[in-house]
Amino acid sequence: MERLVIEGGKRLTGSIRVHGSKNAALPILAAVVMAKGETEIHDVPNLDDISVMLDILRSLGARVTRVGSTVTVDPSSIHTTDVPEYLMRLMRSSIFLMGPLLARFGTVRISKPGGCSIGTRPIDLHLKGLERLGAKIIDKHGFIECNATRLQGATIFLDLPSVGATENLMMAAALAHGETVIGNAAREPEIRDLAAFLTQLGAKIEGAGDDTIVIEGVSELQGTSYRVSPDRIVAGTLMIAAAITEGHVQLRNVRPFDLAAVTMKLREAGVQVTPLHDILEIKRSGPLAAVERVQTSPYPGFPTDLQAPFMSLMTIAEGVSVISETIFEDRFQHVSELQRMGASIKVDFRTAFVRGVKELTGAVVEATDLRAGAALALAGLAAEGTTVLERIHHIDRGYEGFEVQLRELGAKIRRVRETGKDSIALADG
Ligand SMILES: CC(=O)N[C@H]1[C@@H](OP(=O)(O)OP(=O)(O)OC[C@H]2O[C@@H](n3ccc(=O)[nH]c3=O)[C@H](O)[C@@H]2O)O[C@H](CO)[C@@H](O)[C@@H]1O
Numbered sequence: 001m002e003r004l005v006i007e008g009g010k011r012l013t014g015s016i017r018v019h020g021s022k023n024a025a026l027p028i029l030a031a032v033v034m035a036k037g038e039t040e041i042h043d044v045p046n047l048d049d050i051s052v053m054l055d056i057l058r059s060l061g062a063r064v065t066r067v068g069s070t071v072t073v074d075p076s077s078i079h080t081t082d083v084p085e086y087l088m089r090l091m092r093s094s095i096f097l098m099g100p101l102l103a104r105f106g107t108v109r110i111s112k113p114g115g116c117s118i119g120t121r122p123i124d125l126h127l128k129g130l131e132r133l134g135a136k137i138i139d140k141h142g143f144i145e146c147n148a149t150r151l152q153g154a155t156i157f158l159d160l161p162s163v164g165a166t167e168n169l170m171m172a173a174a175l176a177h178g179e180t181v182i183g184n185a186a187r188e189p190e191i192r193d194l195a196a197f198l199t200q201l202g203a204k205i206e207g208a209g210d211d212t213i214v215i216e217g218v219s220e221l222q223g224t225s226y227r228v229s230p231d232r233i234v235a236g237t238l239m240i241a242a243a244i245t246e247g248h249v250q251l252r253n254v255r256p257f258d259l260a261a262v263t264m265k266l267r268e269a270g271v272q273v274t275p276l277h278d279i280l281e282i283k284r285s286g287p288l289a290a291v292e293r294v295q296t297s298p299y300p301g302f303p304t305d306l307q308a309p310f311m312s313l314m315t316i317a318e319g320v321s322v323i324s325e326t327i328f329e330d331r332f333q334h335v336s337e338l339q340r341m342g343a344s345i346k347v348d349f350r351t352a353f354v355r356g357v358k359e360l361t362g363a364v365v366e367a368t369d370l371r372a373g374a375a376l377a378l379a380g381l382a383a384e385g386t387t388v389l390e391r392i393h394h395i396d397r398g399y400e401g402f403e404v405q406l407r408e409l410g411a412k413i414r415r416v417r418e419t420g421k422d423s424i425a426l427a428d429g
C-alpha cells in the first residue's frame with residue numbers, strides 16, 4: 001500500500017514539461033488494432049491505464065514494445081478478439097477496443113468495463129451506435145458479443161455528446177462500408193487527436209472537433225508514426241497547483257487554447273495566466289477570490305476532470321464559490337475529505353457551495369478516484385501541517401511521476417510504502 005505524505009506551505013516555482021495525454025493515447029492505442037502494419041506512438045505517458053491497454057493488446061496477440069515514451073505495436077499477430085474480463089474491469093477505457101476489433105475482424109467479445117466510481121457510466125450510446133452501423137449485439141451475463149461481416153455507414157445522432165461513444169463510433173466507421181455521420185458528437189481536443197491519428201492511418205474523416213463528424217469508410221488502414229498531444233488535464237492540475245501555493249510556474253508542452261475555460265476561471269480568482277505559444281505561465285501574488293459560477297460541461301466548457309482540483313483551490317478563496325457538476329452524478333466524493341482538512345463546503349444535489357477558509361489543515365485523507373486524489377494532494381500542498389493521502393493508485397492512473405513533478409517545483413511531498421509494521425520512504429521530499 002502506498003501513500004503520499006505532504007508537508008504544506010511551500011510555494012511552487014520553476015518550469016515543467018507536461019506529458020502526453022492519457023485520454024488521447026488510450027483510444028489511439030486501441031485504434032492501432034485496425035492497421036495492417038506496425039505503428040509507433042510517441043509521448044505515450046507511463047501510467048497504469050496505459051499499461052493495462054498494452055496488456056490487453058498483448059493478450060490479443062499483438063506484439064508490443066515500449067522504449068521510454070514510445071510505444072510500438074504490431075497488430076499482425078492478433079489471434080483473438082476476446083478481451084479478458086480481468087483486464088476489461090481494470091479501467092473504463094477498455095471499451096475502446098470494441099469498435100476497432102469489430103470493424104477490423106468482424107467480431108468482438110468483451111465484458112462491461114470497470115473504472116473510477118464517479119457515476120453509473122452506462123455504455124448504451126456505444127452499443128446503439130454500433131447497432132446503427134449494422135452490428136448484431138448480444139448483451140448477456142455481463143458480457144457483450146458483437147458481430148458484423150462488414151459494418152455499414154449510417155447516420156447516428158447521439159443523445160448526448162459522449163466522448164467515448166464518439167471515439168468508438170468514429171473508429172468503427174473508419175473501416176465501415178460507405179458514409180457515417182455522427183451528430184451531437186463530442187468536441188473534446190482528444191477527438192481531434194484521434195481523428196488526426198486515424199487520418200494518418202488512411203481514414204477519411206471531416207469535422208472532428210465540431211458537433212457533426214463525417215467519416216467515409218475505407219477498406220484498410222496502414223501503420224504510421226504519431227505523437228500524442230499534451231495532457232490538458234495534467235496541465236490544468238499543475239496550473240491549479242501553482243495557484244493554490246501562491247506560486248510562479250511555467251508549463252511547457254501545452255495548448256493554451258484547450259485550457260481556455262480553466263484559464264478564465266483562474267483569472268476570475270485573481271491568478272495571472274500568461275500564454276506564449278506552447279507555454280503557459282501561472283503566477284499568484286495576492287489573495288484568491290471566490291468564483292461565483294463554475295459549471296462543468298462538455299468541451300469547450302469547464303472540464304469535469306478539473307472540477308475537484310478547482311474546488312480545492314476555492315476552499316481557501318475569499319467568499320463563496322458555487323461549483324456545479326453536470327456530467328457525472330457522483331463526482332463530489334472529495335468533498336468529505338476536503339472537509340476533514342477544514343474546508344467549509346455544503347452540497348445541494350449537484351452543486352457545491354464552498355465558503356473559503358483562512359487555512360486548510362493537514363489530515364489523513366483518501367483518494368476516492370483519480371481527480372479527487374489530485375485535488376486532495378493540491379489541498380495538502382496549501383494546508384498547514386502534514387497531509388497523508390491514501391489510496392494513491394487512483395492518481396497513478398492519470399499522472400506520470402505526480403509527486404516527482406511537484407517536488408521538482410519545490411513541493412515537500414514523498415511517496416511512502418507500507419510493508420507490515422514499517423513504512424519505507426520511496427524518495428525524499
Ligand atoms: C478516457 C477518457 O477520455 N475519459 C474521459 C471521457 O470519459 P467518457 O468517455 O467515459 O465520458 P462520456 O463523455 O462518455 O460521459 C459523459 C456522460 O455521458 C454518459 N454516458 C456516456 C456514454 C453512454 O453510452 N451513455 C451515457 O449515458 C456518462 O454516464 C456521463 O454522464 O470523458 C469524460 C467527460 O469529459 C472525462 O471525464 C473522462 O476523463
Ligand SMILES: C=C(OP(=O)(O)O)C(=O)O
Nearest residue numbers: 092093115116305370371
Ligand atoms: C474519469 C477519468 O478517466 P476515465 O474515463 O478513464 O475513468 C479522468 O481521466 O478523470
